[in-house]
Amino acid sequence: MLEVEHLNAGYGLVQVLNDVTLSVPEGAIVTLLGANGAGKTTALNTIAGLMRPWSGQVTFRNRRCDALPAHRIVRQGLSLVAEQRELFLSMTILENLMLGAYTRNDQKEIRESLELVFEIFPRLAERKAQVARTLSGGEQQMLAIGRGLMAKPSLLLLDEPSLGIAPLVVLEIFDQIRKINRLGVSVFVVEQNAKIALEVASYGYVMENGRITVEGAADVLRSNPKIQEAYLGI
């Protein structure tokens, strides 16, 4: 579904991504693991069109999308939930969610998506008139994911959904990610928390200094001694 081939990207003169090749099959949850500063967010932002790659290509559902700006990529069915969440903090939950559906026109379908989001995240439904700024970190993350879903994506890109969130809420959020996946949305999730990411994902990549160094099925990665030592703390 998503194919990234030989991607090089960076900021100014500094190269961050080095020959990154990865893919996300339809219906799967795939994770990209790595330490802070490994280039995971850069990879995600480049796929989502917030950054232009230097070279290489990104193909989504057999269409090249590496030259498109972010606001056009959403329309292809690829929705990013950014690391900084990038919510509209002065607006209510409902307003944030409705802006998530900005690319869509069918009011009836938008209603359905909204109900779906409220079903997955009942806490958002309870507080739909509350201003986003007043939500807790976990609730803001749920709102960011919910807003991403409102675009009715076929692939959801999640950037460190566990960042800065209480451990119990992290479990809740990953449960919800599983639920979203069961509804037919493929998921590509970038995480530092390898333990939980490898529990929900079926396949994983490990990034070090902008390169993919290891890849494999999630259970194979879990039993890889190098990964256990570096990322699982075993």
Next chain:
Amino acid sequence: MDILQIVANGVPAGMMYGLVALGIVLIHNGTNVVHFGYGEQITLSAYIVVVLQVIFHVPFWLACLVSIVLSALFGLAIYLGILGPLRRTPLIVQIIATLAIGLGIREGLRAFMGPDPWPFPAIVANKVYDVHGVFITTANIVVVTVSIAIAALLFLFFRLSRYGHAILAACESPRGASIVGISVKQVSAAIWVLASVLAAVAALLMAPVLTLSPDMGLIAIKGFCAAILGGFVSLPGAIVGGVLLGLIETAAGYYISTATKDMVAYGALIAMVIFMPQGLLGKRQIKKV
């Protein structure tokens, strides 16, 4: 009665400042740029009306309409030609660019239209009504009505329309806006067009009351004051700040002397900046370092 007369004169004056402040705040919210050429954009629109009417004998209402359209196009041209290409440069570069735009317009007008004032026709015939001893001019009634109508339209646009919401969203988080599918460039262009249309409308209201010369745009300083009083990020704040400024000025003119009214107005501004830096309706800016 004194108080009522001060309100009757101060509110319309303040509404004009508020209109100028609206344009400045819009551009600032949308693009982070403080537009120091905004006053001159207003002057230019007024001159376009005069040129069309006096030199080309176009009917007044048509001249006004053409001026609004040209101003919108001019705003778009400023964005596409100057501030759009500069958007990745340091903010100070962009601000100097707006200053240059303003100076260019002002001195251009001085060169081609002369330094002397031009007469500008009133939108409605000027009459003075005596309401129980309070004098109200038709010009002031028009200013207040049009300003309130514009504020209401803007409010409805931003609160209720999808596109208005998108603009607010892009102002608040450009990245967040792009990932939900909003083109931030389109929003910036729309903001420049909107602010420029406002400039033209402000020109039609102000030019009959003020003196139409190349220096009329200096009124924008009062617009900046109004914007700062209102908090500089809030659209209703711009109007409230404008009205407050108008009232302070008029009261100072009445109770002290007209010569002191600018002094008192700027004094109020300085007091506001010292004691309430977030303004009346602004938000306290908390920057994480």
